[in-house]
Amino acid sequence: MDRYLLGTPALRDFLKKSDNPITRWANNDNTVFDEQVYISPISLGEIKDALNRLNTNDPSRTYWFRAIIEGEQFFQHRGNIIPVTIEVTDRWVEIRPLEYEGCSDITQKIERIGEDRKLVLATAMAYNMVLVESRQPYHDDLIQRGLRVFDPSQV
Secondary structure: OOOEEEOHHHHHHHHHOOOOHHHHHHHHOHHHHHHHEEEOHHHHHHHHHHHHOOOOOOOHHHHHHHHHHHHHHHHHHOOOEOOOOHHHHHHHHHHOOOOOEEEOOOOOOEEEOOHHHHHHHHHHHHOOOEEEOOOOOOHHHHHHOOOEEEOHHHO
16 A cells, blocks of 8 residues: 655645645545655645745734644644654765756746755655655656655646
8 A cells, every 4th residue: 555745835735725636635535645645844844934934914824824733733643744764864865966956836937956855755765655746857867766756636
């Protein structure tokens, strides 16, 4: 049985609770989502960092802080926050020097991916999990290195 790791943009979409490919997938297959979907603490940190950079007067800030707390509790209660281990850092060391570009979910522009995204990728690879995220230019190379990917918008 496959286990799935939500990439950071997929986690953000899940927390939005709006109509998007992640929430449709979660609603259509509750058993898989409840039992086999995990998140990385790195993704939680990325979202929290983005929230900290929001203007304190931004009305969406309160919504997002509440959403991240609820999301963290949802996955923590199920034991589905996957730790960063030595195996993860070993995979990260392998892919760290590689320069990959991906489509930013915020700007919709192709840009170099950062170390945080590489750690999430390394987590999926180290645990032999299926990474859940939209199709990215770097997938082809990483699939050759053992990454498995599921794009819910292609279902």
